[in-house]
Amino acid sequence: MGGSLPLPQSDRAFRTLALTLFAFVAVYNVGTYSYFSGSVVTPFHGGPVSPKTHxxxxxxxxxxxxxxxxxxxxxxxxxxxxxxxxxxxxxxxxxxxxxxxxxxxxxxxxxxxxxxxxxxxxxxxxxxxxxxxxxxxxxxxxxxxxxxxxxxxxxxxxxxxxxxxxxxxxxxxxxxx
Structure with missing residues (x-):
């Protein structure tokens, strides 16, 4: 984001930001997959709109x-x-x-x-x-x-x-x- 300029934060703060964003994306992806198809926490289901059934x-x-x-x-x-x-x-x-x-x-x-x-x-x-x-x-x-x-x-x-x-x-x- 900063190009070649130094980041306006410490390495520790940058690592915390990166891990927080990673955790958010992982929870979002797994959560939406579980909602639409199941099989993460619940049994598999077709969801509200099935991408497999015409x-x-x-x-x-x-x-x-x-x-x-x-x-x-x-x-x-x-x-x-x-x-x-x-x-x-x-x-x-x-x-x-x-x-x-x-x-x-x-x-x-x-x-x-x-x-x-x-x-x-x-x-x-x-x-x-x-x-x-x-x-x-x-x-x-x-x-x-x-x-x-x-x-x-x-x-x-x-x-x-x-x-x-x-x-x-x-x-x-x-x-x-």
């Missing part, structure tokens, strides 16, 4: 008049090293019956125009196992109507997405005519 936040779910389903989705949790994979999309009725279903094969064949990404780099798109998203991606996704189903927009209440690890994320749907 999380999707969905909103603005709509059933369009032509039978398409539109929703906004944001990948707001998880590791940036591995993308999230959505392998299943299901429309559930009021009594939680499955009304429409898109499996990994159907999701992986969605056209590029089905994704209106909010950002240029972190994006949602198709992958070999369904929908693929990198950390921080946000997009409005439009699912096509399933052929040979007779579902009216009034009977649909919830869209459920399931990722490759079996976790499900839901949003309520509204009907747009």
């Amino acid at each position: 999380h999707l936040t969905m909103r603005e779910g709509k059933v369009l008049a032509d039978g398409q389903v539109s929703f906004h989705v944001y990948l707001d949790g998880g590791t940036p090293e591995a993308p999230a994979h959505v392998v299943d999309a299901t429309l559930l009725g009021p009594d939680h019956t499955v009304n429409e279903h898109w499996d990994a094969s159907a999701l992986s064949k969605l056209p590029k125009r089905a994704f209106a990404n909010d950002f240029a780099y972190n994006r949602f798109g198709t992958g070999p196992y369904g929908i693929r998203a990198s950390m921080g991606a946000a997009a409005t996704v439009t699912l096509p109507p399933v052929p040979h189903t007779n579902v009216s927009p009034e009977t649909l209440t919830t869209l459920r997405l399931t990722d490759v690890d079996g976790r499900s994320f839901t949003t309520k749907l509204e009907s747009i005519r």
Whole structure:
């Protein structure tokens, strides 16, 4: 801090300052790690936000008049090293019956125009196992109507997405005519 000038304190005071700062940084680092992940004093836990588990936040779910389903989705949790994979999309009725279903094969064949990404780099798109998203991606996704189903927009209440690890994320749907 002083460059080449002599420090305005004794060697003993400087050593005390250095050890105090070291103790503060060590307690701060261990304390935040223990808060978010545990395993220092308490058992391991995922913490308030897990850097290891992907999380999707969905909103603005709509059933369009032509039978398409539109929703906004944001990948707001998880590791940036591995993308999230959505392998299943299901429309559930009021009594939680499955009304429409898109499996990994159907999701992986969605056209590029089905994704209106909010950002240029972190994006949602198709992958070999369904929908693929990198950390921080946000997009409005439009699912096509399933052929040979007779579902009216009034009977649909919830869209459920399931990722490759079996976790499900839901949003309520509204009907747009």
